[in-house]
Amino acid sequence: MRVCIYGAGASGGHFAVRLALAGHQVSVIARGSHLAAIRENGLQLKTGEGTLSGNVAASDTPADFGEQDVVIVAAKATALPGIAPHIGPLVGRDTQVVFPQNGMTWWYPIGLPDTHPKPPAIPVFELARPFLAAMRGDQVIGGIIYSANEVESPGVIKNNSPTHNRLEIAAIAASSPAQVAALSNLREALEDSGILSPDPGDIRAAVWTKLVNNMSGSALGLATRSPSDGARKDKAMSEIYRRIMREGLSIAAAHGYPLDIDPDRMLKRLLDHKASILQDYEQGRPMEIAEIVLAPLAFARSAGIATPTLDTVAAIVTKLAKDKGLVAADLEVAL
Structure with a gap:
């Protein structure tokens, strides 16, 4: 299978090495010192198994690789x-394009059942136009990543969840039998490479499940500058975590996705790992505040759901990000 990983950072680099070692023809789009290191030494993955090395082709130019499976x-x-205008050369008529971003996703309204409430207009949804200029909606695959990784140094990825690495994928709209078969083949390829890939069923319910977790554990970790499991180790933070999660569950249910999630059970499963949004804050990278924290607030407002605890945490983390210039200066919390 010809696979291109667009963005071979923490999680993308992990997938690239695993898929390459499983025998697939893997290319990666990277940049800067990370790209230079991959070209010189290959892509390295540190795991509980030791250090694995993947033979991958690397470039910062998608046209170098052509159409992919x-x-x-x-x-x-x-x-x-920045990706939408350049992804076209990788996409052929039968290419599957997987988008496993955290937070609310650009493709969410595409194919949304008519029985569900109309989502609010938020900035990430504006990406539908440039992406759908390069691919059809039935080529878009939603993805949910459960894997803790970090870029330890240029060209070197460290996996911090050796027994917990999963990529759930599903089509966002109705697919042909051939596309269903191709999606099944991709799940099999991921499983064979050591990445669990169960069928999540309704992909939007899966998005809400991950989003409710991120807006609670990850947001609190950012607000307190601590690993996600810090919310479990402090009694007061544990209660705040539960409150945010309950608010998130109410938002999801109001938009047609009632979730069977127990906040106490999820609290016990928090990892001793800095969430990616905290890693971005500490390393001065652009932050997903809008997608992980402010998007659910917008959904709450459109459904008339009160979210006092999330309101407070959202105001705190947005200010943290704005003070370091890691989000747009005009980004506002709609309280």
Whole structure:
């Protein structure tokens, strides 16, 4: 299978090495010192198994690789506006394009059942126009990543969840039998490479499940500058975590996705790992505040749901990000 990983950072680099070692023809789109290191030494992955090395082709120019069977856009949501105009050369008539970003996703309204409430107009939805200029809606595959990774140094990825690495994928709209078969083949390829890939069923319910987790554990980790499991180790933070999660569950249900999630059970599963949004804050990278924290607030407002705890945490983390210039200066919390 010809697979291009667009954005070979933490999670993308992990997938690239695994798929390459499983025998697939893997290319990666990277840049800067990370790209230079991959070209010189290959892509390295540190795991509980030791250090693995993947033989991947690397470039900062998608046209160098041509049409692929699969493109996994593993960059963060903040990078998507810069990717949309350049992804076209990788996409053929039968290419599957996987978007596994955290937070609310650009494709959410596409194919949304008519029985569900209309979502609010938020900035990330504006990316539908440039992406759909390069691909059809039935080529878009939604993705949910459960894997803790970080770029330890240029060309070197460290996996911090050796027994917990999963990429759930599903089509966002009705697919032909051939596309269903291709999606099944991709799940099999991921499983064979050591990445769990169960069928999540309704992909939008899966998005809400991950989003409710991120807007609670990840947002609190950012607000307190601590690993996600810090919310479990402090009694007061544990209660705040539960409150945010309950608010998130109410938002999801109001928009047609009632979730069977127990906040106490999720609290126990928090990892001793800095969430990607905290890693971005500490390393001075653009932050997914809008997609992970402010988007659910917009959905709450459109449904008339009160979210006092999330309101407070959203105001705190937005100010943290704005003070470091890691989000747009005009980004506002709609309280």
